[in-house]
Amino acid sequence: MKIRQIRAFLAVAEDLHFRKAAERLGLTQPALTLAIQALEEEIGVPLLQRDRHDTKLTFAGEVFRGDITEMLASAEQAAERVRRASAGMFNYLKIGFISTATTARFMPRLISEFRRIHPQVELGLQNHVNVDLLAMIESAALDVAFIRLPLVTPHRVEIASVYKERHVLLLPADHPLTQQPSLRVRDLQNAPFIMYSRRNAPGYHDLIMRTLNSNGINPTIAQEVGEMYTLVALVAAGIGIAVAPISARNYNLPGVVLREASWLPAAEIGLAFRKDDSRPASRLFIDLALRTRRENEAASEDEAPTDPSSPAAAALTRRDAAEKE
Structure with missing residues (x-):
C-alpha cells in the first residue's frame, strides 16, 4: 500500500468524481483509475462503486476512509518530525x-x-x-x-x-566593617558567616570554606541556606556576613553592602x-x-589592562597586598 494510492482514494472519496479528483491531484484519469484498482487489489475488496453516471463509496470504502485518514495524517506528521529533527529544528x-x-x-x-x-x-x-x-x-x-x-x-x-564572575563579600548595612575604607582578611576573623548549604551544593560549599580557611579565617557559621536569595536576605537581616557571586546584587535587596575581595576565587x-x-x-x-x-x-x-606598569594594574596590585594584611 503506497501513500500515493491512499491519497488517490481519498481524493475520489471526497469528490466522488474521477475527473475532478484527477485534476486536483495533477494526474491523468487513467493513472488515477490504475492507482485505485491497485489499492483495491491489495486490500482484496472493492472500495468504490462506479458506473457511467455515478461514483459511490462501498461500505468497506467508508470504513477504510475513516481509518486511513487518521493513519495518513500520522504518517505525514511523522515525516515532518523526522525532517525537522534532521535539521535540528525539532524537539x-x-x-x-x-x-x-x-x-x-x-x-x-x-x-x-x-x-x-x-x-x-x-x-x-x-x-x-x-x-x-x-x-x-x-x-x-x-x-x-x-x-x-x-x-x-x-x-x-x-x-x-x-x-x-567575581565573588564578593556581603555585609549587613549596619555592620561596623562597612565603615572601613577597605577590608583586610584579619577583619573577618570571628565574624558570623551565612554559608550556602553543603547538602545542596557540596563542591561549592567546600570551595568557599577552603578559601576562607586558607586565608586564615575559621568562620563561625551562623546559618546555612539552600538558596542564594535566602543567603542575601539573611545578610540584609543582619544575621551575618556572606560570600556570594557579584550578580547577587541583582536581587536588589536593601540593607546589603558589597565589598570586593580579590583573594576570593571566581564564581x-x-x-x-x-x-x-x-x-x-x-x-x-x-x-x-x-x-x-x-x-x-x-x-x-x-577590556582588561595588559600592561603591568599601567596605573590600573598598579592599583590592583596595591589593593591586593593591602587586603592580605
Whole structure:
C-alpha cells in the first residue's frame, strides 16, 4: 500500500468524481483509475462503486476512509518530525537552572538568543538546586542544566564552564566593617558567616570554606541556606556576613553592602549534559552556550589592562597586598 494510492482514494472519496479528483491531484484519469484498482487489489475488496453516471463509496470504502485518514495524517506528521529533527529544528528541550544563573543574566540572554535562532524548538525551564539538577541530567529528566561549579561529575555527564564572575563579600548595612575604607582578611576573623548549604551544593560549599580557611579565617557559621536569595536576605537581616557571586546584587535587596575581595576565587556556572545525548536540539544549545562563552572571554580580555606598569594594574596590585594584611 503506497501513500500515493491512499491519497488517490481519498481524493475520489471526497469528490466522488474521477475527473475532478484527477485534476486536483495533477494526474491523468487513467493513472488515477490504475492507482485505485491497485489499492483495491491489495486490500482484496472493492472500495468504490462506479458506473457511467455515478461514483459511490462501498461500505468497506467508508470504513477504510475513516481509518486511513487518521493513519495518513500520522504518517505525514511523522515525516515532518523526522525532517525537522534532521535539521535540528525539532524537539522539546528540558533546561534546568540554579537561581543565580538568572541573576547573572548570562542564561536569560542565551535562551533569548537560542529562541531567536531556533524558534521551532520548544523549551521547558525548571529551577532546582545543584544536587537535584545533576541527578535529573543523569536520569534524562533534564537535557541540559546550568549548575554552580565545582562539583563531582558522574561518568555519564559532562560539564563545560560557560560563565565566570567575581565573588564578593556581603555585609549587613549596619555592620561596623562597612565603615572601613577597605577590608583586610584579619577583619573577618570571628565574624558570623551565612554559608550556602553543603547538602545542596557540596563542591561549592567546600570551595568557599577552603578559601576562607586558607586565608586564615575559621568562620563561625551562623546559618546555612539552600538558596542564594535566602543567603542575601539573611545578610540584609543582619544575621551575618556572606560570600556570594557579584550578580547577587541583582536581587536588589536593601540593607546589603558589597565589598570586593580579590583573594576570593571566581564564581563559575557550568552547563551539564549527558555525553551520549546526540539529539540536534541539545547539541545546538550546547554549541551556542560554548560559543557565547568564548565571545564573552574575548570581550573581557579586550577590556582588561595588559600592561603591568599601567596605573590600573598598579592599583590592583596595591589593593591586593593591602587586603592580605
